[in-house]
Amino acid sequence: MRDLVIVGVVMLACASVVRGQTSAVTRPVFHMPLFPTIAVSDRTEKPLFQASAPWEDFCISYCRVLREGKSWRMWYIAYDHGYKSDDDYFVCYATSKDGVVWDRPKLGIVEYKGSKDNNIIARGEFGNAVFVDAQSPASERYKVVYIKPHGDEWWIYGGVSADGIHWKKIDEPLLKKNSDTDNVCIADNGVYRLYVRMWTEGLYKGKRAVGYTQSNKFGGFPDPQIVLQPNQGDPPDAHYYNSAATKLREGLFVMVPSIFTSSDGHVRPSLFLSNNGVNFFRVSAGPVVGLGTKWDSVSMYVAPGVASDAADEYWFYYVGSDVKHDENTPKTTHFAGGIGRFKLKVSAKG
Numbered sequence: 001m002r003d004l005v006i007v008g009v010v011m012l013a014c015a016s017v018v019r020g021q022t023s024a025v026t027r028p029v030f031h032m033p034l035f036p037t038i039a040v041s042d043r044t045e046k047p048l049f050q051a052s053a054p055w056e057d058f059c060i061s062y063c064r065v066l067r068e069g070k071s072w073r074m075w076y077i078a079y080d081h082g083y084k085s086d087d088d089y090f091v092c093y094a095t096s097k098d099g100v101v102w103d104r105p106k107l108g109i110v111e112y113k114g115s116k117d118n119n120i121i122a123r124g125e126f127g128n129a130v131f132v133d134a135q136s137p138a139s140e141r142y143k144v145v146y147i148k149p150h151g152d153e154w155w156i157y158g159g160v161s162a163d164g165i166h167w168k169k170i171d172e173p174l175l176k177k178n179s180d181t182d183n184v185c186i187a188d189n190g191v192y193r194l195y196v197r198m199w200t201e202g203l204y205k206g207k208r209a210v211g212y213t214q215s216n217k218f219g220g221f222p223d224p225q226i227v228l229q230p231n232q233g234d235p236p237d238a239h240y241y242n243s244a245a246t247k248l249r250e251g252l253f254v255m256v257p258s259i260f261t262s263s264d265g266h267v268r269p270s271l272f273l274s275n276n277g278v279n280f281f282r283v284s285a286g287p288v289v290g291l292g293t294k295w296d297s298v299s300m301y302v303a304p305g306v307a308s309d310a311a312d313e314y315w316f317y318y319v320g321s322d323v324k325h326d327e328n329t330p331k332t333t334h335f336a337g338g339i340g341r342f343k344l345k346v347s348a349k350g
Contacts, residue, residue, distance in 0.1 A: 033275040036252070037347040040288055047295050047320065047338025049102045055080045055090050055112050055120060059328065059336035062182040062242075064130050065099070065317045066164075067306045072096035073164065074317075075121070075128040075144075076339070081330045086180075087149060091122040093165060099306075099315060099341070107165065126159050126167050131304075133187040133218070138162055143218060145174060145185045145194070153178035153203065156196065158218060175213065175221040178203055184245045184304055185218075186277075192218055193277055195245040195255075198226050208239035210257060212278060228255060228272060228280050237262045244269075244302040245277075248314060248346060253277040256288060256302040256316060265324030266291065267299035295338045296320025305344065312346040 051060045061077035074094040082088060090110070094102045104119035112118050127146030134141070140160040144167065147154040156175040159167040179196035186193040194213050200206035211224035230238040244256040253274040260267045271288035272280040291297050299321045305314040321328070323336050 032281050035273045035275075035281070035283065038271065038273075038283060039345040039347070041343050041345060043289055043342040044340030045292075047340055048100055049074075049076075049094065049339040050295075051078065051335040051337050053078070053092075053104065053118065055092070055118065056337075057081055057335055058083050058330045059321070059323075059333055060092075060339070061089070061319060061337065062128050062301060063303050063317055063319055063339055064128050065303065065306050065315070066130065066132060067099065068132075070097065072099045072102075074102065074339075075130045075164075076319075077128050078120075079330070083330045085149075086154075087124050087147075089124060089127075090120045091126050091128060092119050093121050094119060102339075109165070121165055122167065125157075125169065129183055129185065130164060131185055131187060135187065135190070136160075143185065143187070145183050147179060147183070148173075150176075154180040156183060156194070156221075160218075170219065172219060174219050175224070177223060179211070179224075181208075182242045182301070182303075184243050186245065186247050188247060188277070191216055192221075193245070193247075194221055194224070195243040196224050197242070198224060200226065200229055208241055208260070210240050210243045210245075210255065227278055228257065230259075233282055233285065234259065235261050235263070241267060242301060244304050244316065246304040246314070246316075247277065248305065249312075251275050252346070253280075254305065254344070255280055256305075258299070258301045258318075259287075260299075260325055262325075265298065265326055267301060267325060269300050269302045269318070289342050292320060292340075295322055296340060297322045298324055308343060314344045314346070315341050316344060317341045 056078040058079040063076035065074045078090045096102045108116045110120040129145045139162045142161040142164040144159045155173045158170040158174045161167045181197035184195040196211045198211035209226045209229035212227040213221045213224035215221045239260045241258045241260045255272040258267045268287040271284040274280040300318045302318040305316045
């Protein structure tokens with residue numbers, strides 16, 4: 001694809017959270033910082049990775065990619081046709097030398113239909129939302145946030161690991177509030193930033209929106225508050241499905257929420273920037289990347305970004321599908337989902 005250069009900014013009101021408050025304070029913010037120019041390029045035409053293993057025979061879902069030196073590592077969610085609820089998932093692991101060609105290593109951890117000859121890390125716990133906490137002890141360098149059902153809600157739990165493969169659960173919930181999505185946690189200079197799902201009119205009412213909360217420890221998060229929600233720049237049936245929140249560098253955060261429109265069942269990513277990780281401003285009037293024509297023609301669920309070889313360039317991986325949101329059921333869907341990526345190039349300010 002040709003580079004898409006985004007130079008315009010669409011103003012919207014955001015909400016800010018005052019650090020240190022156990023009951024966060026909101027206030028409208030209308031002042032927009034000076035942001036860099038963003039160019040989008042190198043969009044995947046064919047999937048880099050597709051559902052193909054027996055434990056993926058329903059679909060693959062959300063993913064995370066980390067780059068550590070010359071190694072690329074991916075955690076992703078998979079479902080087989082034993083699916084009955086959203087916690088009937090497998091956490092799977094893949095590796096790559098270049099971020100393009102991916103392998104499923106045989107981990108020997110979880111038995112699937114009589115064999116441990118697979119790339120499954122866990123079943124029904126831990127999830128895919130892995131991140132690195134460089135300031136933690138080596139035994140807890142890798143952390144993850146994931147959801148578990150609690151009555152009608154999905155609370156957020158956590159885990160820690162020395163290698164990103166063998167995990168230890170944290171028994172106490174990190175957040176005792178519903179967040180039924182692909183949540184994001186960022187370890188940022190002694191603060192854990194947690195981006196979650198909220199609903200604009202109460203539990204499962206109104207529109208899906210992005211909420212934010214923070215803590216100086218990995219747990220004990222106060223109640224989140226909405227920082228991004230559908231507004232005048234969106235179709236009237238728009239929902240903000242996830243956040244893909246990413247800290248690119250000091251003073252620059254990005255969200256690439258996947259925006260679900262209920263009228264057509266499609267999911268398209270948009271782009272927002274922030275200088276503090278709380279107040280986000282839209283920088284793409286429409287989708288930052290359009291839907292494809294085949295395997296990703298209906299939905300794109302974007303994951304947080306990862307640095308590329310060049311300075312100020314970042315790869316954003318996404319799970320694409322040609323199945324509509326409400327039609328993705330094991331009765332009709334087989335081996336759905338592929339993983340692609342696109343690149344964001346960040347200029348100097350102004």
